[in-house]
Amino acid sequence: MTLRADLLPALAVFESAARHQNFTHAAEELHLTSSAVSHHVRKLESRLGVSLFQRHARGVSLTAEGRLLADAAGSALADMDGVVHKLRTQGDEQARIRVTTLHSLSYTWLIPRLPDFSQRHPELRVHLDTEIALTRFDDGGPDLGIRYGPGHWPGLSARLLMDDDLFPVASPALPGFGEIHAPVDLLRHRLIADHSRQGWMDWFRATDTHGAPVDEHHTFSDTSDALNAAAHGLGVALARRRIAEPYLASGRLVRLPGPLLKARWSYYVVYPAHRRLRPAASRFVDWLLAQGQA
Structure with missing residues (x-):
């Protein structure tokens, strides 16, 4: 039968x-x-x-x-x-896209934009990793990463995502905020720093402010933590524009007098040079690059 x-x-x-x-x-x-x-x-x-x-x-x-x-x-x-x-x-x-990036960029720049990607590609899933350790792109590891650096890493293809600038910011509630009229006035406040390659010494050098000691009073390993501390009135922070955008838009931080200092490094989308991106990851890269240009 x-x-x-x-x-x-x-x-x-x-x-x-x-x-x-x-x-x-x-x-x-x-x-x-x-x-x-x-x-x-x-x-x-x-x-x-x-x-x-x-x-x-x-x-x-x-x-x-x-x-x-x-x-x-x-x-x-x-x-x-x-x-x-x-x-x-x-x-x-x-359908899964595994992405590794910095916590500061993820928190302030990438995550606010992810709803746009999800609306465009509802069938795709993003897995985001913000470990600070340098990621290895082994089989089974991340498809791609977003890195802040010089633009060349052994074994990786790197595509420019966006440049950045540095400038001082503070909370409007900072005591003495209304008396800041020139870069030299910042030296009367506690300076907040992070672990970036460029810091307050570089910025003050660009302002031609000489003679006065530059004392970085508080230091944070994560840039978004430094900005959050400034938003709570701890002092004046040297912000990277891409990271500071949501703080400035909400008014929690205000840009202070002084020039923009072009960052030595930029943000790059990176992925293994020896293998082709999967279709889902390739769509995410295209979307990222469009966001960076916008």
Whole structure:
């Protein structure tokens, strides 16, 4: 006898009934009535010409023929479930984009823009990693990264995302804020620094302010932490424009008098030079570059 498609629902119901050895429990699992389960089992028995269950007052139990079919049906369904899970996992992985970047850039620049990407590509999923350690782009690792630096890293392709500028900022609530009229006035306040290659000494040198000591009173490893501290009135911070945008837009920070200092480094999108980007990651790179140009 050839297995016909119309028997597949009955086989699925039988497998559940055989596993539970109970029609009522099978009905609960399959969201059917007990009579519907019994109907499917009797249909299967009729087509096969054998009894699959022994019916008795306390319930049902498998016959030898029923045990043989139950073992085969259970194994087949388990194999199918494994294949379906594998296919679903592969589909999810193809839709996943693994990105590594700096916490400061992620928090203030990338995350506010992600809803736009999600609206354009609702089927894609972004996995964002902001570990400060230098990421290795091994198999199974990130698809791409956003780095702040000189633009060349061994083994990586680097595409310019955007440049940056530095300038001083402070909270309008900072005591003495209204008395800041020139760069030299900043020296009367506590200066907040981060671990960037360029700092207050570079900026004051660009203003031709000489003679007065430059004391970096508070230092933070993360640029967004330095700006947050300034927004709470701790002192005056030297901001990178790309990181400071949301603080300036909300009015929590205000740019202070003095020139823009062009940053020596820029932001780059990087990915392994030895392998081609997956389609999902390539779409994310195109979107990133458009955001950087905007």
